[in-house]
Amino acid sequence: MAELTYRDAVAHAIAQEMERDDRVVFLGEDVGKAGGVFKATVGLHEKFGPKRVRDTPISEQAILGAAMGAAMTGLRPIAEIMFSDFLAVCWDFVANEFPKLRYMTAGQLSCPLVVRTGNGAGSRFGAQHSQSVENWAMMIPGLKVVAPSSPRDVVGLFAAAVRDPDPVIFFEHKSLYAAKGEVPDGEIVDTLGTAKVVRSGQDATILALALMVSRAIAAAEMLAARHGIDAEVIDVRSLVPLDTQTILGSVARTGRLFTVEENPRLCGWGAEIASIVADEAFFDLDGPVVRITTPHIPLPAADNLEDLALPTVDRIVERVLRAMT
Amino acid sequence: MSARKGTAAQVMPEAVLANDDIGLATRLKLYRMQVEMRDFEKRAYDLFLQNLVKGTSHLSLGQEAIAAGFGAAMRKDDKSFCTYRGHAHTLARGVPPESVLGELMQRDNGLMRGKGGSMHLTSVEHGVLGSYAIIGAHLCIANGSAWRAQYLGEDDVSVCFFGDGTTNIGAFHEALNFAAVWSLPVIFVCENNLYMEYTPIADVTPVEHPAADRASAYGLPSIVIDGNDADIVYRTARAALDKARAGSGPSLIECKTYRHSGHSRADPAKYRPEGELERWLERDPVKIYRARLLEFGVSEDEIARIEQESRRLVNAATEACKAAPPPPAELLTTDVYADGVWSWRN
Numbered sequence: 001m002a003e004l005t006y007r008d009a010v011a012h013a014i015a016q017e018m019e020r021d022d023r024v025v026f027l028g029e030d031v032g033k034a035g036g037v038f039k040a041t042v043g044l045h046e047k048f049g050p051k052r053v054r055d056t057p058i059s060e061q062a063i064l065g066a067a068m069g070a071a072m073t074g075l076r077p078i079a080e081i082m083f084s085d086f087l088a089v090c091w092d093f094v095a096n097e098f099p100k101l102r103y104m105t106a107g108q109l110s111c112p113l114v115v116r117t118g119n120g121a122g123s124r125f126g127a128q129h130s131q132s133v134e135n136w137a138m139m140i141p142g143l144k145v146v147a148p149s150s151p152r153d154v155v156g157l158f159a160a161a162v163r164d165p166d167p168v169i170f171f172e173h174k175s176l177y178a179a180k181g182e183v184p185d186g187e188i189v190d191t192l193g194t195a196k197v198v199r200s201g202q203d204a205t206i207l208a209l210a211l212m213v214s215r216a217i218a219a220a221e222m223l224a225a226r227h228g229i230d231a232e233v234i235d236v237r238s239l240v241p242l243d244t245q246t247i248l249g250s251v252a253r254t255g256r257l258f259t260v261e262e263n264p265r266l267c268g269w270g271a272e273i274a275s276i277v278a279d280e281a282f283f284d285l286d287g288p289v290v291r292i293t294t295p296h297i298p299l300p301a302a303d304n305l306e307d308l309a310l311p312t313v314d315r316i317v318e319r320v321l322r323a324m325t
Numbered sequence: 326m327s328a329r330k331g332t333a334a335q336v337m338p339e340a341v342l343a344n345d346d347i348g349l350a351t352r353l354k355l356y357r358m359q360v361e362m363r364d365f366e367k368r369a370y371d372l373f374l375q376n377l378v379k380g381t382s383h384l385s386l387g388q389e390a391i392a393a394g395f396g397a398a399m400r401k402d403d404k405s406f407c408t409y410r411g412h413a414h415t416l417a418r419g420v421p422p423e424s425v426l427g428e429l430m431q432r433d434n435g436l437m438r439g440k441g442g443s444m445h446l447t448s449v450e451h452g453v454l455g456s457y458a459i460i461g462a463h464l465c466i467a468n469g470s471a472w473r474a475q476y477l478g479e480d481d482v483s484v485c486f487f488g489d490g491t492t493n494i495g496a497f498h499e500a501l502n503f504a505a506v507w508s509l510p511v512i513f514v515c516e517n518n519l520y521m522e523y524t525p526i527a528d529v530t531p532v533e534h535p536a537a538d539r540a541s542a543y544g545l546p547s548i549v550i551d552g553n554d555a556d557i558v559y560r561t562a563r564a565a566l567d568k569a570r571a572g573s574g575p576s577l578i579e580c581k582t583y584r585h586s587g588h589s590r591a592d593p594a595k596y597r598p599e600g601e602l603e604r605w606l607e608r609d610p611v612k613i614y615r616a617r618l619l620e621f622g623v624s625e626d627e628i629a630r631i632e633q634e635s636r637r638l639v640n641a642a643t644e645a646c647k648a649a650p651p652p653p654a655e656l657l658t659t660d661v662y663a664d665g666v667w668s669w670r671n
Contacts (some may be wrong), residue, residue, distance in 0.1 A: 065466045068466060075473050102661070103439060105437055108448070
């Protein structure tokens with residue numbers, strides 16, 4: 001068991017897959033010699049050489065197109081889009097090309113690739129380098145969407161993503177890169193579409209993703225210690241496939257559902273889950289589903305304003321208390 | 326192969342005749358392919374008017390020499406990437422007309438069983454790795470296929486066809502730079518038919534040759550050829566394929582041609598100046614090539630046999646497709662994810 005940072009876990013995960021399979025290749029802007037702008041790919045270029053770890057021009061369409069063409073002809077590419085905001089620059093590939101390939105060709109072609117991207121706020125970068133855009137990807141049939149919250153899950157979910165026969169968008173949270181956690185030795189391979197109960201509880205279910213998981217846990221601890229509310233916290237981990245069994249099972253026991261999202265409020269993933277729970281577990285609910293989100297705003301740069309936008313531990317506690325007392 | 330800006334090669338029968346390096350068998354093949362493409366697309370248009378070809382249809386009548394020239398020059402394991410105007414390029418790789426027409430008619434016998442439609446023709450078995458309906462993307466995707474060949478040490482070449490309109494989209498420039506800097510075995514083939522959908526390309530592009538004039542910006546030679554002469558296309562294709570196979574990197578070839586019909590089904594092409602179509606019909610690639618075969622001593626009878634066989638093939642395909650059922654309802658939700666189901670939930 002080693003303690004790794006989330007950023008080291010990324011490099012470790014990529015290395016694990018490249019060592020396992022020669023067809024795994026990796027490309028992106030500054031990912032090679034520079035080791036990545038977030039230093040999440042340090043050492044890979046030295047270890048695997050420029051043939052397998054390739055620096056590209058600043059050309060997001062060319063990067064994702066090359067990854068797709070390689071994937072559909074037999075390689076297992078990993079492509080980095082530096083900031084998830086930049087997915088908009090190559091959205092044709094994400095929305096029209098990868099996910100529809102299998103369907104439009106009646107299964108003749110598939111697109112087994114992983115797009116890794118730095119997602120999320122907290123770095124005071126402003127509205128074009130801070131967004132959480134997993135909702136953009138979630139609504140597209142044919143894509144899989146993953147967002148790990150811990151170094152261990154980075155490794156396990158990344159291995160599953162690379163080995164998956166469908167295109168996967170892998171959202172790494174920028175504000176988690178320095179976070180540390182235990183990563184077991186040896187190969188770790190998770191299953192996509194498996195949520196994880198990270199704190200057991202009886203009174204309420206709180207769903208969170210990526211950076212929001214640790215805040216949800218902290219809020220649950222505070223609710224237990226100060227208010228006698230024992231909340232279960234579920235790390236959703238993967239939006240597509242979505243582990244509705246774990247979520248519905250938890251709601252059936254607790255009767256309360258809260259979602260904590262680092263997204264603008266409109267059409268967030270929490271809305272979809274709230275809808276599923278309303279459809280399929282309405283009579284398990286003791287009250288309305290509560291969504292804790294950012295307001296429907298672009299993100300500001302100033303630290304005090306950015307902090308105000310994101311769900312905080314205090315805000316999660318306050319919303320749970322308001323609903324339950 | 327002409328390589329200077331502003332000097333699109335013109336038909337030069339003497340030069341072509343003097344340089345008989347192609348051989349009769351290939352010449353007959355080039356003619357047969359062009360005739361089949363022509364008959365196929367004319368039939369597709371007739372069936373469209375009968376509402377048997379559904380959705381839309383982008384004909385490449387008049388552009389057959391490009392598809393035939395490359396189709397005859399490519400190896401079986403080479404890969405082609407087409408646009409929505411991809412009927413001819415798909416046929417050129419040996420895909421049976423019935424499978425293509427079945428897709429145009431959205432029947433269960435179509436290449437993609439009606440799930441793709443005319444703009445997404447794909448036959449992996451024949452190296453047709455898709456037709457892409459949003460212009461630009463497939464240049465980048467062809468790079469990826471070429472990268473796979475380079476990485477694995479395979480010597481197949483990825484050939485990407487696109488229209489003049491594509492040259493003004495960002496992906497064109499990203500793809501060329503990327504291919505050049507990685508020295509990929511890819512060939513970009515611009516079919517400059519003078520119109521970007523309904524608008525003359527010259528009205529929206531500041532250079533005479535929208536693809537070739539920009540090639541030098543990416544360190545590639547500027548190659549403009551007569552795209553209505555299958556011999557010239559075939560020779561140029563051979564040279565570029567050999568170059569790519571030898572590891573000497575990508576090529577960009579601009580083929581000057583003309584679309585006899587409108588952009589798509591609904592377009593009567595009334596924007597064309599008077600006399601323009603007539604001038605280009607004089608340079609119809611099928612007509613040019615027929616005359617050349619006669620000059621090479623091929624008999625009228627032999628030419629007629631090729632033409633009759635083509636008509637028979639297209640007639641048989643039409644009857645088979647008319648008799649084919651529509652795709653079954655269960656296809657609606659298959660092939661979204663690899664597990665064969667549509668569900669995004671566990």
